[in-house]
Amino acid sequence: MLVTQERRLRDFWYAVMPILELKSGPKPFVLLGEKIVLWLDQNGQPAALQDRCCHRSAQLSRGFVENGCVVCPYHAWEFASSGACVRMPQLAEGRTVPKNYTVPAFKCQERYGYAWVSLGDPLVDIPLIPEAQDSAFRQIDCFNETWNTSSPRVVENELDMAHFAAVHRGTIGNKDVPLPLTYELIDRGPSSLHLCSEISVCAPAQQRKNIRSQQEITTREMNVTWFAPFVIRLNLTYPSGLRHIIINHPTPIDDSHIQVLQFHFRDDTEADTSKAELIAFERKILDEDKYVLESTDPNFPLDKGNEAHMVTDRAGFMFRSKLQQLLSLV
Ligand code: FES
Ligand SMILES: [Fe+2]
Structure with a gap:
């Protein structure tokens, strides 16, 4: 596609x-x-x-x-x-x-x-982000930049619980635990899906401060929601109780360029974690994703295509099949 x-x-x-x-x-x-x-x-x-x-x-x-x-x-x-x-x-x-x-x-x-x-007649509304109306949360606008890849490749990456251990081995990836600890995929109708998964992650010093954790290895509960066609909401909870929501939106410029818009919501304060500290660490994580995603084929198969697959690709498959159905609507 x-x-x-x-x-x-x-x-x-x-x-x-x-x-x-x-x-x-x-x-x-x-x-x-x-x-x-x-x-x-x-x-x-x-x-x-x-x-x-x-x-x-x-x-x-x-x-x-x-x-x-x-x-x-x-x-x-x-x-x-x-x-x-x-x-x-x-x-x-x-x-x-x-x-x-x-x-x-x-x-x-x-x-x-x-x-x-x-550009046309919207089939669905702009995704609702409850934290945007919740005074317990602050909004942090993090990134707005152009990448050489396609939007569906970025969405699928966000639904891929096996990429952390490899792609993010320089930051949060735990290379000793290549599979998610839990994995529950929920069908949310024609234009949305939800993935609830726990992954083992490393927490380097800056991240330990950012997520209020003492432990070098911790568990990250990830609630990932996809909204058609290309909006991802990551709801992260950590053992400290901190809530951190990331909206990642790879907007399609053309077949091989996207504008990455990423903004966050957190229920802590600037005194707990400064915007500069948060962005500095998220920058490293985003660069790791960018490095790999810019090497993928921007032409995205909506079915199994001629790519090989593994067990953690289930969420990606659900995304592909829902997108295919939406695009074939007449
Ligand atoms: S007014 Fe002449 S080109 Fe726009
Ligand atoms: Fe990533």
Whole structure:
């Protein structure tokens, strides 16, 4: 499967960038191969259009924002979030802008501090993250970066309980325990699944501080939820009682590039673990995943394909088959 060939993938929501990035003007993004421009409208809400002016095809993202509209940098035509051209400075007095002077508009909304876009008609809502509304938790925005791989490879990696011992042997992986200690896979309907698993992990000094543990080898209870098509919620609990939720969202740029957006929720304080300390350690873990995932084939088989398999691939198979069913919906 190549993501840009699957038209059905347009019918989902994707986080594309932090809202904060839009405060300084319009920004470009490529979603599923489609060039889009995002900006903040007159109400401070994000808006998204095709990044191509209907006059002479200039990129609107190179323009600026005025009166809540994105203004083309070439001849300053102004476009509203509906995609309609609402002002042409060159228009003679008393004339109105022709109704067909429009740019395709896409659904766009703010959630969890990010702009989310759907290029089509969303089949499911943006995943609900209860901790975002819970004052016991703080949100930590960790990563926003481009990788050379495909979204489903990253999702499958998150559902792979056998990768820690090898991929993360330099940080949390316990190479002496290559299999998860427990493994329970739960079907949550057409667009979600849940995996509850305990794995044995190492806790280097920084991690011991971050998770309030004295032990060098500890157990990590992982509750991993997949939301179609490419959002992963990791709910981690440690013996100390600390709760740590990681939202990992590999947004599909094109067939072989993704934007990794990762934000966390924790029920501790900055005094317990500083944002800088947390990010420094998570950076190492993420780099370990990136190193391997950028070497995988971005063309992702939705069935068993011609790849070999093992017992811990069960969650990956459930993900593949649910995604295949969603993509074949007519
Ligand atoms: S190209 Fe956009 S206004 Fe002319
Ligand atoms: Fe990993």
